[in-house]
Amino acid sequence: MKNWRISSIRKQPNKSRFLCGLGLLVVLLALASLCFGAVPLTPEEILGAFLGGTRDSAASQIVLLARLPRTCGCLLAGAALAVSGTVIQGVLDNPLASPNIIGVNSGAGLLVAVSCALFPNAVTLIPFISILGAAGAVFLVLFLAERTGASRITLVLAGIAVSGIFSAGIDAVVTFVPEALNGYSDFRIGGLANLSMTRVAPAFWIILVAMLLVLSLSGELDVLLLGTETARSLGLPAKQLRLTLLALAAALAGAAVSFAGLLGFVGLMVPHIMRRLLGAESLPLLLASALGGASLLTLCDLLARLLFAPYELPVGIVLALAGGPFFIWLLLRQRGGRSHA
Amino acid sequence: MLELRALCAGYHDRPVLRDVDLVFRPGKVLALLGPNGCGKSTLLRTAAGLLSSQGGTVLLDGVPLTSCPPRLIAQKAAYLPQSRTVPAITAERMVLHGRFPYLSYPRRYSAADRALARQALEWVDAGDLADRLLPELSGGQRQKVYLAMALAQDTETVLMDEPTTYLDVRHQLEVMALARRLAVQGKAVVLVLHDLCLALQTADELAVLAKGRLQQTGTPEEIFESGILDRVMDVELRRLMTDNGWRYYPDLPEKE
Numbered sequence: 001m002k003n004w005r006i007s008s009i010r011k012q013p014n015k016s017r018f019l020c021g022l023g024l025l026v027v028l029l030a031l032a033s034l035c036f037g038a039v040p041l042t043p044e045e046i047l048g049a050f051l052g053g054t055r056d057s058a059a060s061q062i063v064l065l066a067r068l069p070r071t072c073g074c075l076l077a078g079a080a081l082a083v084s085g086t087v088i089q090g091v092l093d094n095p096l097a098s099p100n101i102i103g104v105n106s107g108a109g110l111l112v113a114v115s116c117a118l119f120p121n122a123v124t125l126i127p128f129i130s131i132l133g134a135a136g137a138v139f140l141v142l143f144l145a146e147r148t149g150a151s152r153i154t155l156v157l158a159g160i161a162v163s164g165i166f167s168a169g170i171d172a173v174v175t176f177v178p179e180a181l182n183g184y185s186d187f188r189i190g191g192l193a194n195l196s197m198t199r200v201a202p203a204f205w206i207i208l209v210a211m212l213l214v215l216s217l218s219g220e221l222d223v224l225l226l227g228t229e230t231a232r233s234l235g236l237p238a239k240q241l242r243l244t245l246l247a248l249a250a251a252l253a254g255a256a257v258s259f260a261g262l263l264g265f266v267g268l269m270v271p272h273i274m275r276r277l278l279g280a281e282s283l284p285l286l287l288a289s290a291l292g293g294a295s296l297l298t299l300c301d302l303l304a305r306l307l308f309a310p311y312e313l314p315v316g317i318v319l320a321l322a323g324g325p326f327f328i329w330l331l332l333r334q335r336g337g338r339s340h341a
Numbered sequence: 342m343l344e345l346r347a348l349c350a351g352y353h354d355r356p357v358l359r360d361v362d363l364v365f366r367p368g369k370v371l372a373l374l375g376p377n378g379c380g381k382s383t384l385l386r387t388a389a390g391l392l393s394s395q396g397g398t399v400l401l402d403g404v405p406l407t408s409c410p411p412r413l414i415a416q417k418a419a420y421l422p423q424s425r426t427v428p429a430i431t432a433e434r435m436v437l438h439g440r441f442p443y444l445s446y447p448r449r450y451s452a453a454d455r456a457l458a459r460q461a462l463e464w465v466d467a468g469d470l471a472d473r474l475l476p477e478l479s480g481g482q483r484q485k486v487y488l489a490m491a492l493a494q495d496t497e498t499v500l501m502d503e504p505t506t507y508l509d510v511r512h513q514l515e516v517m518a519l520a521r522r523l524a525v526q527g528k529a530v531v532l533v534l535h536d537l538c539l540a541l542q543t544a545d546e547l548a549v550l551a552k553g554r555l556q557q558t559g560t561p562e563e564i565f566e567s568g569i570l571d572r573v574m575d576v577e578l579r580r581l582m583t584d585n586g587w588r589y590y591p592d593l594p595e596k597e
Contacts, residue, residue, distance in 0.1 A: 219449065
C-alpha cells in the first residue's frame with residue numbers, strides 16, 4: 001500500500017497544457033449540455049437566450065429554466081466531489097477514501113432528507129444543513145478510526161459502518177415521509193434532472209469559497225502528503241490542518257449532495273485518474289480534479305439524457321456504468337505497466 | 342544549538358527515557374547507540390519537538406523548546422524520520438519542501454528556493470535525479486534526496502533516525518560520508534544507528550543508551566576502551582588498525 005500514489009507514467013507531462021486542455025473540454029461539454037436534450041438547440045438560440053433578446057421563446061425558456069441550472073449543477077457537483085475526494089484521499093493518506101465511501105455523502109444525505117421532511121420550504125438552508133451532515137460524518141469516522149488504531153483499513157471500515165447507518169436513516173425517513181425528497185430526482189443514486197437555480201445558487205457560493213480555500217492551502221496539503229511526522233518537522237501544525245482540510249472537503253461534498261443527491265464514483269475515480277496522469281503535486285492535481293470532475297459529470301449527464309431519449313437515466317447509473325469499467329481498465333493498465341518495468 | 346537537560350520522555354503513561362543530559366554540538370557527528378527499545382528514537386523525536394517531554398527540558402539556543410513556535414524549530418532543526426510516505430512527486434519537489442518553514446501563507450516557493458533546492462541536490466551528488474519521481478528511486482537514492490531536503494532546510498542541527506537501515510553497504514557509506522560533510526559545514530549532526538562499526542568509524546562522539554538512561558558519552562576511542570558497548574549490546578567488539586585508521590567489528594562473546 002505504501003506506494004499507492006505511484007504514477008504509471010514515466011515522463012512528467014506539461015501540466016499547464018494539460019490543464020488548458022481540460023478547461024477547453026469543460027467549456028465544450030457545458031456547451032453541448034446546453035444544446036442537446038429532448039429538444040436540440042443551436043448555439044445561436046442559446047446565445048439569444050443569454051442576451052435576453054428572445055426571452056419569451058420556447059428555446060429561451062428551455063435554456064434558462066432547465067438546461068442552465070442542470071449544466072451548472074453538473075459542473076459544480078462534479079468539481080466539488082472530485083476536489084473533495086482528492087483532499088480526503090490526500091489528508092487521510094488512503095486510496096480507498098472518498099466522500100461516498102467514508103460516509104460523507106450519506107451523512108449529508110441524511111440531514112437533507114430529515115430537513116426536507118421537517119421543513120419542506122427551507123430550500124436555501126438545505127446546503128448548510130447538508131454540510132453539517134457531511135462534517136458530522138467525516139469527524140465521526142475520523143474519531144472512530146483514531147480510537148481504534150487509525151490504520152487505513154480501519155478508517156474505511158468505520159466509514160462503511162457509518163455510511164450504512166446513515167443510508168438506513170435516509171431509507172427510514174423516506175419510508176415515513178414518502179414525499180420528503182420529491183424535489184429530487186433519484187436522490188439515492190444521484191440525479192440532476194429538474195434542478196432549479198434557487199437550489200444551485202446557495203451551494204454555488206459555498207463551493208466557490210471552499211474551493212478557493214482548498215486551493216490556497218495546496219502548499220500545506222503538499223507537505224501533509226509527506227506524512228504527519230515529516231510535515232510536523234517542517235513546522236506545519238499537521239493536526240489542525242488535517243481537520244481544516246477535512247472540514248473543507250465536507251463542505252464541498254455536502255454542498256454537492258444538497259442539490260445532486262448521493263453521487264458516488266466521481267470523488268473516488270477522478271482523483272485517481274488525475275493523480276496517475278499528473279502526479280501527486282497538489283495544486284495541479286486539485287485543479288485537474290475540479291476540471292476532470294466537472295467534465296465527467298457533465299458528460300455522463302449528457303449521456304443519461306441522450307442514450308435512451310426521450311427517456312432519461314439517472315446520472316448516477318451512467319456514472320457507474322461508464323466510469324467503473326474505465327477505472328478498472330486503468331487499474332489493469334497500470335498493473336501491466338508495472339510488471340514490465 | 343540543542344541541549345537536553347534531565348530529559349524524561351515517553352508515550353502516554355509509559356516513560357521511555359529518564360534523566361538524559363546531552364548537548365548536540367555544532368560541527369560534530371553524534372551517534373546514538375543502544376539496544377532496541379532503549380529510547381534512541383524517542384530521544385530524537387523529543388529533541389525535534391515532535392513528542393512532548395515528561396520532565397526536564399530541551400533547550401534551543403538556550404530557550405525551552407516548548408516556548409518556540411513550530412516554524413522556528415523547523416528553521417533550526419531538521420528531522421529525518423526512519424520511514425515515511427513516498428508520494429509521487431519529483432525529487433526536486435521533495436527537496437523544495439525543505440524550504441517550507443521559511444514560507445508564509447499562501448506558501449509558494451520562489452525562484453531562489455528552487456535554486457537552493459537544485460544546489461542541495463547537486464551537493465548530495467543527486468542532481469541527475471531532480472526530475473525523477475520518488476517512488477521510482479532506490480532506497481539509497483531516496484535517502485540522498487532526504488538529506489538534500491535537510492540541507493535545503495538550512496538548519497543548524499540535523500537529526501536522522503536510522504538513515505542507513507535497508508540500504509546496501511555502498512549507500513550506507515555514502516550516507517555517512519554526507520553526514521560528515523554536513524558536520525564539516527558546521528552543523529550538529531545526530532544519528533540513530535544500529536551499525537556499531539559504522540558509528541565507531543564515522544562519528545566524532547557517541548552516546549550509549551540502555552534501559553532508558555544515558556550510560557556514557559565519549560569519543561569512539563573512549564567508548565571502545567570503556568567496554569560499555571560490549572556490556573550493553575552483549576557482544577564483544579574488536580578492532581583492527583588499517584591504513585584508514587581503526588576499523589571495528591563485533592563478535593559474539595566467548596563462553597566461559
